[in-house]
Amino acid sequence: MRIRSKFLSGTLMLTCLLVSVMTAAALPSTLPCDDGDGILTEKEVSDAVCDYMLVDSSYSLDDVGDASYMLIFWNGKAKTVTDTHDRKVTFYRPIERIITTNPDNSRMIIALGDLDKIVATDECTCFGCILPRDENDEKIAVNSWEALQIYDGGQLDDFPETNTRKEIDYETMAILRPDVVFDATWYNRGDLIEEKVGCPCVDAGAGFTFVESYEHIRMMGNVLDEQKRADELENYVRSKVDMIESVTSQIDDSDKPIVYFAPRGANKGFYDAVEGRDFTRTESVYEPLDIAGGINVANDCTGENINVPAEQIVAWEPEYIFVAWSSTSSLGEPNGVDFVMETAELSEIPAVRNNDVYACIYPYCRGRPLDRSLLNMMYMAKCLHPEEFSALDMEAEGNEVYRQILGIDGVYTELAEYQPFLIEVN
């Protein structure tokens, strides 16, 4: 009996060992068409190309094409980049197949012109963080959805979904044979993904400061060999920041209004135990508001997504309040602004008394969307300093933001049909 149980436990252990070995995919570590020294020479690659063209080779077109690409663009060597977590990530093949696990990286890949390299992505890229849906999960801005075509046709929600917020489908990822996975920075699971999927993983993302956005753009441009487009995009974002900052930097701090920013909206009132989408959440660092010429009342707080008592908001006496327009706000129904204006506890706040409570764009979507940061910066500047920014055409600027980031026209105009505050400020 004891021998039998030992045999069973031994078999079980062996099985577990085999399964663990099988589930850990090997990372690529050799260059295509290389003689083994880790450097592709012109002769090596050219000989491989000639053999392939004579159909006298074991190399595939993928092999010789990748080797040619690396010879021309990578000097014949593997390429190593440093990601946001200071991890060294080495590529032994060019990037032609991409999986993303969050919308910020998907959006940046689109902005850099590589949408047609994405083979799978996360539920939020598919669902509504790049282009929006309404409270009934119906697509809004349908023309924009239609215009943003993925490889081989189809819309963003036609991508295979390989992860949700909580779960990641490593097996499907591995089957899809990506050249890289771009993961969000807050999970810190780059090494795990590499081990499970068998391809390089780059941790990348941005925050609520534009310096972080510039770093994100540059790093993604470097990984994707899209440095030229990355430079253009960074210059565009800088030009918009400069456009606003050149005006607001002339305003004395004592003349800048004190602002409370409710980035999670207020549809759930003062307290939302499930998602924290309540009026009392705020951000101590939200650079678009600073550049727009507002003094963030939470400047001296520490941390992200902080929760403050309603009494503290009253005590701060903000002159302006921005309440993010929640994706669950339905056109014509009460929204976060209505909650603030109609709640007795807040009635003595100067912003409420003077009717200076504004909706603004929800600044999150499983990340820190660059388009929303740019738009809020311009929108808040117009709200806070209407005279100085009277010539700023939000609709034109908004459409340009989306043209730069998604490569399609008229997105902002379409969005404004469902979020009227976007153009009412004009």
Place this chain on the structure above:
Amino acid sequence: MKVNISIIYFALLMLAGSAFSPVALAMDGNTMEITRNVPSSLPFGETVEITLEITGETPFMVGIVETIPEGFSFPEDDPDVSDAIYFRVDRNTGKIAFSVSDEDELTYRVIPSGAEGSSFEGYWVDMLFQTQELNEGKERWVPITDPNADPATFSASAGDPSVSEEPDYASTSEAPGFGSLMGSLAIIGSLLVFRRSNSRGDIK
């Protein structure tokens, strides 16, 4: 009745296999062209020079293969065949392959030595083209343009100019990837369907 359903399944699977067989690859970014220039006079036994002109944005890297007409041959020594840096000759099949990077012209030499033959035939591939497709194949090979392709202009070839050999390379039926995948799925699927059908019969 069950047999009829099986046949429908089989037909649908075969239809799927054939429908997905040709792989449409994104070639939008390709602005290159390679043109062959053949001398108007091709005297027997004398070496003549064939020129390939390459136009396109640099940097580029292409693979090229040319098949010379029957009745033509290459010079005996490789250095006499071409001045290109990287090329390879297969005299058995009458083919010459090049690997070219950022050059706008290359030449090779042939000797017309017989009266029978077809026209020159050649293909090129953009080696720097990127696509998410796996198992890329000859569907990406592009024919070389020849403005004087009429074989009647070849003094050395007396074949019927209206007859040209169908290029092996251009056939999408050889495209690996979804074509073979869907074909395999269709066969496996049909086997499963018929196996299921047979096993039911055995039980009865």
